[in-house]
Amino acid sequence: MSAGSDAADEGYSARFGHVELPEDEAGALRRAKRLEVVTLAFMGSAIAVVYLTMGSSQAMKTAWIEDMLALVPPLAFLVAVRRARKRPTPDHPYGYHRSTAIGHLTAAVALLVVGLSLTVDSALGLLRAEHPPIGTTELLGHTVWSGWLMIAAMTYTGIGPFVLGRLKLPLAEQLHDKVLYADADMQKADWMTAAGTIVGVLGIGIGLWWADAAAALLISLSIVRDGWKNLRSSSDALMDQRARTFDDGRPHPVTIEVDEVLRGLPWVADSRSRVRDQGHVFHIEAFVRPRAGEVADLERLEEAVAMLRELDWKIHDVVLMPVRDLPETIPDPRP
Amino acid sequence: MRSARASYAVVSVLAAFMLAGCGLSVPTDPDGTLDRVRSDGVLRVGASPSPGWVDVTGERPSGREPELVERFAGDLGVEVEWTVGGEEHLVRLLEDGAIDLAVGGVTDENPWVDKVGLTRHYVEVSAAGATEEGATEKHVMMVPMGENAFQSELERWLDENGPDS
Numbered sequence: 001m002s003a004g005s006d007a008a009d010e011g012y013s014a015r016f017g018h019v020e021l022p023e024d025e026a027g028a029l030r031r032a033k034r035l036e037v038v039t040l041a042f043m044g045s046a047i048a049v050v051y052l053t054m055g056s057s058q059a060m061k062t063a064w065i066e067d068m069l070a071l072v073p074p075l076a077f078l079v080a081v082r083r084a085r086k087r088p089t090p091d092h093p094y095g096y097h098r099s100t101a102i103g104h105l106t107a108a109v110a111l112l113v114v115g116l117s118l119t120v121d122s123a124l125g126l127l128r129a130e131h132p133p134i135g136t137t138e139l140l141g142h143t144v145w146s147g148w149l150m151i152a153a154m155t156y157t158g159i160g161p162f163v164l165g166r167l168k169l170p171l172a173e174q175l176h177d178k179v180l181y182a183d184a185d186m187q188k189a190d191w192m193t194a195a196g197t198i199v200g201v202l203g204i205g206i207g208l209w210w211a212d213a214a215a216a217l218l219i220s221l222s223i224v225r226d227g228w229k230n231l232r233s234s235s236d237a238l239m240d241q242r243a244r245t246f247d248d249g250r251p252h253p254v255t256i257e258v259d260e261v262l263r264g265l266p267w268v269a270d271s272r273s274r275v276r277d278q279g280h281v282f283h284i285e286a287f288v289r290p291r292a293g294e295v296a297d298l299e300r301l302e303e304a305v306a307m308l309r310e311l312d313w314k315i316h317d318v319v320l321m322p323v324r325d326l327p328e329t330i331p332d333p334r335p
Numbered sequence: 336m337r338s339a340r341a342s343y344a345v346v347s348v349l350a351a352f353m354l355a356g357c358g359l360s361v362p363t364d365p366d367g368t369l370d371r372v373r374s375d376g377v378l379r380v381g382a383s384p385s386p387g388w389v390d391v392t393g394e395r396p397s398g399r400e401p402e403l404v405e406r407f408a409g410d411l412g413v414e415v416e417w418t419v420g421g422e423e424h425l426v427r428l429l430e431d432g433a434i435d436l437a438v439g440g441v442t443d444e445n446p447w448v449d450k451v452g453l454t455r456h457y458v459e460v461s462a463a464g465a466t467e468e469g470a471t472e473k474h475v476m477m478v479p480m481g482e483n484a485f486q487s488e489l490e491r492w493l494d495e496n497g498p499d500s
Contacts, residue, residue, distance in 0.1 A: 131365055131481020133452035136490040143491040145362055145483075207363030209481050 016084045016280045017095035022313050028174045033081065035171070036074040036183070039164050043070050046157040053146075053153045062121050063197060067157065070190050072110035073183035076103035080179050084280060094317070100179055100279025104234035107182035112227030114189060118220035125213035132204055132212055147201045154201070158194030161187035173246045176280055176314055178237070181246055182230045189223040242333060243277040252277075254312050255333050258286055261307055267294035268304075272326040273333070281316035284308065287323045287330070296322035362483035368435055369485040378408045378435055381418045381425035385440025388474070391419045399498075400438035400476070403457075407492050426450050429479050436489070437477040444472070452478045452486050457493035 014026030021029060050064045080103030088095040125132075137146045165187030172180035196215040203211020233248035243252040255275040262271035265288075273286035288304070290296045305318045364370065372378050382389050382396035390398040396417055408415045418425070418434055422445075425437040429451045441447075443456050456473030476493075478486045 131479075133478075133481050133486060134362065134483050135452070135455055135486045136494075137455070138494060143487075143494045145487055147362060147483075202361075204481075204483065205361035205363065207365045207367075207484075209365040 016081075017097055017316070018087050019281050019313070019316050025175060025313060028171045029081065032168065032171045032175060032177070032180055033078065035164060035167055036077050039074045039160075039183075039187070040071060042160040042164070043067055043074075046160065049153050049156060053149050062118060063154075063157075063193060066114045066118065066190070066193060069110045069114050070161075070186050073103075073107035073179065073186045076106045076110075077177070077179040077183055079103065080279070081177075094278065094283070097278035097281055097316075098238075100177065101234060101238050101277075103179040104182055104230065104279075105238065107179055107186065108227060108230035108234045111182060111186050111189060112224065112231055114186075115220050115223030115225075115227045118193065118216055119224055122213040122216035122220060126210060126217065129209075130213070131209040134201070134204055145205070147205050150201050151198050154194040154197045158191045158198070161190035161194070165191065176246050176277075178230075178234065178246060178248070178279075182234075185226045185230060189219075189226065192219045192222070195219075237277050237279075240276045243275045243282050251333070252282075254282060254315065257311055258284055258308060259333070261311065262286060262288050262304060265300075265304060265307075267291055267296065267300055270326055272330050274330055275333075278316065280314065282312070282314050283317045284315060285319045285321070287321050287326055289324070289326055290322055360484070362487055364482040364484045366432060366479070366482060368479060368482040369488055372413055372435055372485070373411065376413045377416050378404075378411065378413050379416045379418065379433070380404050380408075381420055381428055381434045381437035381439075383420060383422045383425055383437065383439030388440030389438055400440070400474075403493070403497065404436065404438060404476075406496060407489065410492060410496070411488075422447070426477070429477060432479060435479065435482075435485065439477075441475055441477060442472045443475050445475075447477065450480065452480045452482065454478060454486060454490050454493065457490075457497040 014021040014029055047064065047067045050067055054061055054064055080099045083096045083099035086092075086096045124130075134145070134147045134150070136143045137149055138144075139149070165184045168180055168184040168187065172178070172184055193216070196219040197212065200212025200215040203215070229248070233244070236248075237244075242255050244250065245252050252275070255273075258273045258275060259271045262268050262273070267290055269289045269291045271286055271288045273284060275282050275284050277283075286308070288296065301320055301322070305320050308318050308320075309315055380401075382391055382401060384391045385398075385400075388398055388400050389396055390401075395401070396419060401417075405415055418428065420428070422437075422439055422441070425434065425439065426447045428434045429437055437451070441453075443453060445453070447453075453475045454477075456475050459471050459473050462470040462472045476489065478489065
């Protein structure tokens with residue numbers, strides 16, 4: 001038997017497909033959307049500021065392209081949550097939840113590209129022993145060293161991502177939104193790059209020509225790592241990997257709890273389940289073997305499905321199937 | 336772990352600051368061009384002929400740009416040692432650190448931008464032989480790449496004493 005949650009109240013806007021969000025999560029979604037709009041506006045202003053101060057500096061040009069790529073994850077998030085709201089249609093019987101996985105993949109590729117471009121750029125600069133020229137700028141009738149202006153611009157472009165990224169992480173966990181998580185990684189990449197540039201420009205200021213490239217290289221390695229991690233987890237999720245936590249740190253506890261709950265029922269001898277992450281919500285297929293002499297009737301199955309639903313708001317589609325023997329094709333999820 | 340790496344980077348650069356320590360000024364030349372010019376009392380300048388800007392027919396280069404360079408050297412209290420050559424030759428001398436400055440009617444749209452440092456433009460004139468009405472060219476001088484104290488000193492001097500000041 002099968003069931004989906006049907007609280008189909010059209011007036012409600014905070015939902016993923018036909019999953020109504022609990023009040024806290026609905027609030028978190030609203031905050032996340034607002035944060036992403038703020039991010040887009042802020043990054044737009046950062047792009048303008050860097051454009052005005054970059055001059056002929058290759059390093060600043062790279063920073064500028066990175067700032068543009070930083071627009072990708074917020075856009076991916078806004079598009080993905082918009083798509084994910086749609087209810088299932090005859091052509092999309094599972095709903096549109098997977099738009100999240102596509103958004104996650106898109107954001108991961110953007111992050112990886114930023115990391116790789118920064119790595120190549122800074123490594124080449126070091127290899128060629130490029131001595132970055134930073135001259136002066138005429139500002140309100142005074143001649144000032146352009147390094148100070150670059151530091152000011154980088155302080156501005158760094159503060160936004162530092163604050164916004166920190167605000168997004170808890171929301172990513174609460175909403176189980178991996179696009180938002182990848183976006184928080186992108187913001188970390190942004191503020192670390194800005195901090196690295198500040199250190200690098202100061203280093204150049206005291207005559208260490210390699211300071212900027214060396215700082216950028218160190219930071220780019222950590223960005224590449226984050227990008228690679230997100231690319232792997234987003235493609236794994238698209239290949240129906242078992243559901244994992246929002247940061248892909250470990251298997252989601254629900255994947256174990258489902259069998260625990262089912263085995264706890266007096267009429268169930270054993271159970272085996274698959275839990276996949278549709279994007280925000282989980283899709284569960286569970287097989288139960290009734291005890292000898294017990295009957296898996298509709299009441300018992302419906303009660304079991306209701307108990308599974310109680311586990312987490314993310315549990316969306318539950319297919320529960322009584323079987324004579326547990327399917328051997330499904331590996332035991334227990335560690 | 337990741338932020339540990341970032342703080343490692345910050346700490347190591349801060350350590351470098353302290354090592355460089357005592358009496359540091361910002362910006363500083365990685366190869367010490369400005370300090371060397373001052374202590375040797377010689378500014379080594381390359382000149383490439385350019386009608387209206389640099390004339391190399393005389394004993395010493397003359398024209399608008401050599402005169403500016405002589406005045407700059409005078410204010411630094413140093414002598415100018417001239418080398419005459421084509422633009423590409425001068426660029427190579429700058430790259431090798433054999434000269435400290437090069438002039439030759441160069442504009443900010445010259446092709447050497449990734450080999451030598453260019454000063455901010457010190458004068459903007461209507462373009463020679465321009466077909467477009469109001470087209471201008473911005474004249475710059477060439478300095479060794481990344482010798483930021485020397486470049487900043489020259490730019491500051493041009494701001495105060497150049498034809499546009």
